[in-house]
Amino acid sequence: MFSGWITMLTAHVIRIAPHLAFFILALAVLMPLGATGYFFSLDLNPDARTVKTIGVSFSQYGTSAPYLPFSLLGFLLPDYIVQRIFLLACIYLAGISAYYLAGGDISGYYAGILYSINPFTYVRIVAGQWGLLLPYSLIPLSILILNRAIEEKSYKKGAIFSILSCVIAANSHMLFLASIAWTILVLTYALRLRSALKIGVFCAVLSFLLNLYWIFPAVSAPGVVESVTLADLAEFAPKSRYPIYLALAGMYGFWRPYMTADSFAGWPLLFFIILFLSVYGAVSRWRDEKTGAVVKAVSIAGIIGFFLSLSIWFWPSALILSQGIMRGMRDSHKFVALLALAYSYLGALGLREMPKKLGFILILVPVLYSYPMFTGFQGQLVPTDFPKDWYDVRSYLDSRGQDYRVLFLPWHGYMDFSWIKNADKRIHVPAAGFFNQRVIQASTVEIVGKYREFYSPEQMFVDYLIINGDKIGNLDELLSLLNVRYVILAKEVDYQSYSFLFKQLKLVMETEHLYLFENPKWFGAAFQTDGITYLKAPEQLINRTGITDRLYVFGNGTDSGPSGMEKLRVEWTGNGYKILEKPRKKYIVITEPFSEDWVYDEKKPIPAYGVITAFEADGASDIVKKVNYLPSVISVASLALVLLYLSPIRVEIEIEKEKREEKTGET
Numbered sequence: 017m018f019s020g021w022i023t024m025l026t027a028h029v030i031r032i033a034p035h036l037a038f039f040i041l042a043l044a045v046l047m048p049l050g051a052t053g054y055f056f057s058l059d060l061n062p063d064a065r066t067v068k069t070i071g072v073s074f075s076q077y078g079t080s081a082p083y084l085p086f087s088l089l090g091f092l093l094p095d096y097i098v099q100r101i102f103l104l105a106c107i108y109l110a111g112i113s114a115y116y117l118a119g120g121d122i123s124g125y126y127a128g129i130l131y132s133i134n135p136f137t138y139v140r141i142v143a144g145q146w147g148l149l150l151p152y153s154l155i156p157l158s159i160l161i162l163n164r165a166i167e168e169k170s171y172k173k174g175a176i177f178s179i180l181s182c183v184i185a186a187n188s189h190m191l192f193l194a195s196i197a198w199t200i201l202v203l204t205y206a207l208r209l210r211s212a213l214k215i216g217v218f219c220a221v222l223s224f225l226l227n228l229y230w231i232f233p234a235v236s237a238p239g240v241v242e243s244v245t246l247a248d249l250a251e252f253a254p255k256s257r258y259p260i261y262l263a264l265a266g267m268y269g270f271w272r273p274y275m276t277a278d279s280f281a282g283w284p285l286l287f288f289i290i291l292f293l294s295v296y297g298a299v300s301r302w303r304d305e306k307t308g309a310v311v312k313a314v315s316i317a318g319i320i321g322f323f324l325s326l327s328i329w330f331w332p333s334a335l336i337l338s339q340g341i342m343r344g345m346r347d348s349h350k351f352v353a354l355l356a357l358a359y360s361y362l363g364a365l366g367l368r369e370m371p372k373k374l375g376f377i378l379i380l381v382p383v384l385y386s387y388p389m390f391t392g393f394q395g396q397l398v399p400t401d402f403p404k405d406w407y408d409v410r411s412y413l414d415s416r417g418q419d420y421r422v423l424f425l426p427w428h429g430y431m432d433f434s435w436i437k438n439a440d441k442r443i444h445v446p447a448a449g450f451f452n453q454r455v456i457q458a459s460t461v462e463i464v465g466k467y468r469e470f471y472s473p474e475q476m477f478v479d480y481l482i483i484n485g486d487k488i489g490n491l492d493e494l495l496s497l498l499n500v501r502y503v504i505l506a507k508e509v510d511y512q513s514y515s516f517l518f519k520q521l522k523l524v525m526e527t528e529h530l531y532l533f534e535n536p537k538w539f540g541a542a543f544q545t546d547g548i549t550y551l552k553a554p555e556q557l558i559n560r561t562g563i564t565d566r567l568y569v570f571g572n573g574t575d576s577g578p579s580g581m582e583k584l585r586v587e588w589t590g591n592g593y594k595i596l597e598k599p600r601k602k603y604i605v606i607t608e609p610f611s612e613d614w615v616y617d618e619k620k621p622i623p624a625y626g627v628i629t630a631f632e633a634d635g636a637s638d639i640v641k642k643v644n645y646l647p648s649v650i651s652v653a654s655l656a657l658v659l660l661y662l663s664p665i666r667v668e669i670e671i672e673k674e675k676r677e678e679k680t681g682e683t
Contacts, residue, residue, distance in 0.1 A: 041132065043104070109150070423478070567624055
């Protein structure tokens with residue numbers, strides 16, 4: 017009996033050992049970073065607001081739905097803790113996912129370590145592109161499940177794979193990269209297994225239907241892909257002080273060349289060991305009946321990833337990346353994810369062919385290859401809190417309510433902040449994630465050949481005000497059109513060029529890092545007037561007094577009605593405004609960016625001042641933003657059909673049908 021308990025306990029320890037190992041590995045990466053302080057980096061800002069919101073957003077970058085559990089954690093824990101939990105989860109999942117794909121044992125640990133910590137994951141963590149990490153971590157697991165679905169002709173496992181694709185869809189780039197490996201795997205099996213194509217098509221259709229809820233609205237709206245030019249390819253091309261082919265093969269070469277390659281001169285030697293194990297593993301198992309299909313798929317995907325990662329340094333790659341939706345992969349270093357997959361899996365197979373004692377030594381190679389991840393990322397990711405005066409300004413604004421907007425300057429989408437402790441202090445402006453009011457901040461990218469990606473009326477309006485600030489005498493009135501009550505000017509970069517703010521706005525607070533101005537002409541979220549005037553160009557609004565006494569519209573028309581403005585009492589509902597009083601004048605104006613989707617009493621919206629929205633007043637109905645429910649309806653209907661198709665009875669029928677077909681074929 018005692019020996020039975022020992023056997024059971026041993027089996028249990030063996031079962032949880034890899035999970036414990038990769039959890040400890042993730043802790044080893046996180047511990048040098050400390051337990052407090054927010055992580056800031058190029059594309060990463062914390063959500064440090066006290067007013068929390070929850071929701072799902074869709075874009076051509078993917079869907080935010082898989083991040084909902086972490087968003088909900090934000091209601092219970094400070095975001096600096098949620099950030100650490102998320103990073104811990106991503107490193108752990110990447111390790112255990114690659115471990116199981118490699119088949120366990122010592123080689124599985126090699127695969128998990130190399131896949132979870134490597135120059136690719138290093139740079140994405142340091143650059144703040146954490147949205148890639150969760151989908152990336154699950155790619156090996158998705159390949160494992162798809163492989164089993166094909167081998168076992170299992171629609172149930174195919175369904176599990178499709179559900180997993182919904183998580184990988186958190187980033188469309190990773191979804192695309194994973195699709196390359198998935199497609200090659202299915203085609204490799206299809207050459208010798210007739211049912212593979214059926215399973216593959218089933219998984220593809222099911223995955224598409226399950227992801228339709230975000231694909232439909234994402235592809236029907238303008239996005240990043242349409243704005244990508246050759247300037248983007250040049251700016252985001254891989255860079256390194258090493259030969260670019262060597263750097264990318266070693267998983268280095270990020271477009272901002274401040275990565276570990278510059279601080280760890282010995283990496284090429286370790287890389288050649290990694291490369292040798294990978295090639296050896298691929299050659300030794302290429303024709304293996306059990307693992308051959310995965311070996312071929314991962315190997316080919318890795319080769320494709322390497323050549324496409326070269327971008328402008330290899331003309332066929334540059335040609336491919338400049339076409340159609342491929343332009344969305346402008347940061348070609350993302351293709352290195354496929355190399356990481358290939359090195360981890362194939363290297364594990366190569367390690368399995370080595371003597372056991374040598375295997376225990378070689379498992380240290382991926383640890384040493386990315387040792388800077390255990391040193392706090394060499395000062396490139398240092399926990400930092402917002403300065404005390406940011407909190408002071410936030411408290412002051414909160415005491416003035418929430419029914420207004422705040423303009424944050426200097427007008428840059430990315431800029432250096434002196435109080436950031438990272439070696440590279442350039443980050444995405446964090447104001448929107450800190451202040452509780454709605455914040456207007458720049459969405460500029462300011463790379464060579466491109467100032468911004470999205471030219472919304474509101475952003476262009478502020479562009480004009482900033483560029484011509486010294487020439488504008490009615491800046492306060494123009495800002496009131498955007499419901500801007502306060503302007504924050506951070507004492508960073510070119511803040512001295514904003515001296516015009518002191519002449520027209522009221523300085524209410526100066527701190528070590530910030531100036532806070534109040535707009536004396538702020539009137540609220542809406543107003544009403546009887547007069548309308550047509551102008552030829554936006555410049556005609558400059559230095560014109562009383563621009564809210566009448567409704568100004570650009571275009572041809574007849575001026576009419578007397579001047580005079582009254583505030584209109586409204587209440588923000590989350591999707592529009594509830595009008596709290598019946599309008600007494602002919603036109604009502606809301607300080608929201610113009611859109612044809614605004615609805616009021618079946619009236620067509622008027623593009624007021626070229627930037628906001630107005631209506632002819634008629635009754636006291638609410639003003640709401642029209643919502644397109646079609647994607648949701650299609651998604652729910654598709655999901656219902658999918659669930660019916662996946663019912664146990666349906667699956668059993670399919671399995672029995674395949675068995676009968678196989679028996680018929682044998683006879």
